[in-house]
Amino acid sequence: MVRLFVFLAAAQLVLVVLALISCLAADRVRAMPRVLWVLVILLLPLLGPLAYFLWGRPLPTSGEGLVRRPRRPASPDDDPDFLRSMDTEQSRRDREILAQWEAELRAREPEPEPEPERPEPGPRGRDEVRDGDEKGPRPPASGV
Incomplete structure (x- = not known):
């Protein structure tokens, strides 16, 4: 029974919030001034929102509910x-x-001085003597 009570209280709260948002956002309301509808919604917990949705909410004119106005960007x-x-x-x-x-x-910063050009080493051949290699060129391999 407690669960049912909590569920109905939550549903009633949702109805009140939706009715208030609808009432305050509408361009115009029917049957009573907007201030009275807000008071009815707040003071009559279940009947107020239901009454607003049945009698206070403006009816859409023909085609108004289907056609949306172009909206400007929200932010x-x-x-x-x-x-x-x-x-x-x-x-x-x-x-x-x-x-x-x-x-x-x-x-x-002052202009950097250009570095002197260094000679680039030539390509190494197969028979060229390498640094630290004092034996000289290698003889061809013999097929024994």
Whole structure:
């Protein structure tokens, strides 16, 4: 029996919350002013929300319930135009900061002196004497 009571109390709470949200979000309500509907919903725990859904909620006109109005983005990060403008603005700022850092770095550090060129070692042949190899070229292998 306690479980049934908890379930019904939760259902009643959900009904009250849904009725309040519906009443406060609606453009207009029927039968009574909005303030009275809110009071009825809050003061009559089960009957108030049911009465609002039956008599206070506005009826959709023909086709109004099926056609949705185009919605504007809820937050800036949902708006593609805003994101595009932020991307270009941020890129410009990043380029300016990078150019400024490069100029400061060039001003702080002197030009590096060029290193002298080192001769590159030639290719090593098969018969070439290697460093530390004093025996000379190896004789060809004999097939015994």
